[in-house]
Amino acid sequence: RKEVEQDPGPFNVPEGATVAFNCTYSNSASQSFFWYRQDCRKEPKLLMSVYSSGNEDGRFTAQLNRASQYISLLIRDSKLSDSATYLCAVTGNQFYFGTGTSLTVIP
Amino acid sequence: ETGVTQSPTHLIKTRGQQVTLRCSSQSGHNTVSWYQQALGQGPQFIFQYYREEENGRGNFPPRFSGLQFPNYSSELNVNALELDDSALYLCASSPGTGGAYEQYFGPGTRLTVT
Numbered sequence: 001r002k003e004v005e006q007d008p009g010p011f012n013v014p015e016g017a018t019v020a021f022n023c024t025y026s027n028s029a030s031q032s033f034f035w036y037r038q039d040c041r042k043e044p045k046l047l048m049s050v051y052s053s054g055n056e057d058g059r060f061t062a063q064l065n066r067a068s069q070y071i072s073l074l075i076r077d078s079k080l081s082d083s084a085t086y087l088c089a090v091t092g093n094q095f096y097f098g099t100g101t102s103l104t105v106i107p
Numbered sequence: 108e109t110g111v112t113q114s115p116t117h118l119i120k121t122r123g124q125q126v127t128l129r130c131s132s133q134s135g136h137n138t139v140s141w142y143q144q145a146l147g148q149g150p151q152f153i154f155q156y157y158r159e160e161e162n163g164r165g166n167f168p169p170r171f172s173g174l175q176f177p178n179y180s181s182e183l184n185v186n187a188l189e190l191d192d193s194a195l196y197l198c199a200s201s202p203g204t205g206g207a208y209e210q211y212f213g214p215g216t217r218l219t220v221t
Contacts, residue, residue: 087150095140
């Protein structure tokens with residue numbers, strides 16, 4: 001069983017839409033949780049950490065549900081520049097990444 | 108930019124050869140992790156170095172080895188290259204070990220094995 005599972009998508013949404021991604025993890029002892037953004041043929045860039053109480057950064061909201069072992073990322077008012085692959089990362093003694101979810105925002 | 112640098116940016120090698128990839132960590136970061144990212148996949152953890160010692164290893168064979176230097180820079184060495192080793196190799200630095208710290212990636216080295 002994979003440590004982290006993500007729906008690969010692709011998600012194609014119009015500008016201004018709200019889109020949500022989920023990521024499930026298998027190890028209930030996982031310590032920390034992150035969302036990364038990766039543009040085509042570039043390195044992953046840290047988007048935000050995910051805290052137990054949930055956290056928001058502008059149009060982006062991250063949530064953690066320890067009971068159901070998933071994290072989510074909500075993007076409101078999607079922009080063309082949000083088009084990228086979004087990777088979740090879950091840590092124990094190392095980082096485990098999902099395969100990524102592809103998002104394309106359409107004009 | 109994260110301040111993590113990697114060299115070279117691209118590399119083409121032949122099956123059976125050996126390769127060395129290099130990484131300089133972000134200022135103030137003492138921990139370096141290496142990842143392999145195949146096309147369409149997420150980064151897979153190879154190993155982590157802290158204070159010049161290997162501090163955790165993923166499911167990679169011994170022909171993948173590494174070093175960390177006193178200035179916290181690091182090398183990834185791969186011997187006896189196989190076609191499946193073709194991937195983007197990412198280095199990430201963090202201010203501490205384990206999973207509690209955020210990791211910041213360098214631009215990667217794209218390795219092609221023919």
